Amino acid sequence: MEVAQKTYICCYWKTYNMKETIVRTISGALYISIITIAMFTSREWFMGLFFVLALITMSEFLKLVHLTSYFAYFLLAAAFYFLSYRVIDINAVYLFLILSGFVNLFLLKDVLWTSKIPMFEKKKYITVVFYIISGFVFLTLIPVMDVDGKFVPYLIVSVFILMWSNDTFAYLIGKNFGKHKLLERVSPKKTIEGFLGGMLGALLAGFIIFNITKSYNLIDTEKYELWVWICMAIIVSFFGTVGDLIQSKFKRQAGVKDSGIIMPGHGGMYDRLDSILYASPFIYAFLLIVDYVS
Template sequence: MKEILIRTLSGVLYISIIIFAMFTSREWFMGLFFVLAIITLSEYLKLVHLTSYLAYFILAAGFFFLSYRVFSENAVYLLLILSSFVNLFLLKDVLWTSKIPMFEKKKYITVIFYIISGFLFLTLIPVMDINGKFKPEIIVAVFVLIWSNDTFAFLIGKNFGKHKLLERISPKKTVEGFVGGLAGTLLAGFIIFKALEAYSLFDSQIYPLWVWITLAIIVSVFGTIGDLIQSKFKRQAGVKDSGIIMPGHGGLYDRLDSIIYASPFVYAFLLIVNHVS
């Protein structure tokens, strides 16, 4: 009971800080996510046994030149393409290799195009407005979709899960849990659409229902893949959690693994939607 209480309190505090920073200003939002990125990067470097000050410099440069002050949209598009390919190769390694080679020769590739780029696209999503206006509602909605997927997958999997999803990597994940997470995320997408429609939070740029349904599917599928990839990283490293910063939850990488992996695909989808519309 005490463990559940600690886990709940730390989770509520974590969510409250993130949402507060998102709705305060773009500077507070960028500052918070830069701090989250530093901590997550630190946990990841320890996980893959890499000591590198260069990684932190690349993170800071990426935040300034590709997110806060975008010096070239083409550079962002190139980063999006490379990050998507690296993430898909990580999926391939999870499904068909016994040991992910990023522990050998690909450490910097995953540091840049998986961890760092994941945070960069998270900070770029709220400024995808055609006028460059900061709209935190969209990134809050993405986080709500991620949290809905995690929550429903846990509840359905724990109570009804019988068929293992990928037992050799994550023994607790089940097919029923995945389906439950997807259903919960679809429900959350519908509720988000209705809420934004009712209160017109996006002014004239209210995404139609099909966008939120598709976004829910993207978040659920790629978020689950991101969680599986991190589970395999931890299994190879021989650790249970990536860190201890969040009591009852582990490290920040444990909490953000899903959205870090999914963010380039979310950004790509919204980019297509914005250009088509």
């Protein structure tokens, strides 16, 4: 009787895990398809989609930090229009970038050395403006990095591919070979092996992207040489992982498993975009440096 019960439980969990994997795969594929199609349609479609994603993410984040504010949505809309879609002053963008970089580095410090993120309890608007809003602003500025302001969808698609490759390899390597915890008190499942595997995956993707863009002349390869993609892969992998850890700490302090339920098997939109949001100001800053040296 006991053997039969164990067999039943084992079969049940296998079926449950299979269903969960199928649901995750379908919702993930739909998410990637919508984002990719919007990117290649036009800049207006791209901006429109990411404004909607920003609204959803903002809503999830505000609930997470227990902040009720319509003013935050006004700030989001204003930043999107004046700092991304219609850049009123490039110096304002640079100032926003510097302040966002400082806030993000402080969030990194809080994850590594404090038991709680102080900004979770006070100064919540600082994280709203210079973490969530800035993440979307610089994410939508990346594809217009050219001097003439031309929209280059291949550039932002490549950044997402680097991030997705990092996440996929980190999951696969960590699940199968992970033994040493990366930061157990914040995210028990993350391992050093998974982190290194993710970086390897991003580097491999960067090498492939460089060769494809060079072969088909999709991006200015004189400007975006191989070393640029290698550096970008490292930046995406490192800061993307930090962004995931920061979100894990926010959720741990809020006492929730996921930030939302909009994506079956994945959680909320903030769960899906946490890595790229944190990394985007650093990616944008690096691309500015590439622009300057080229």
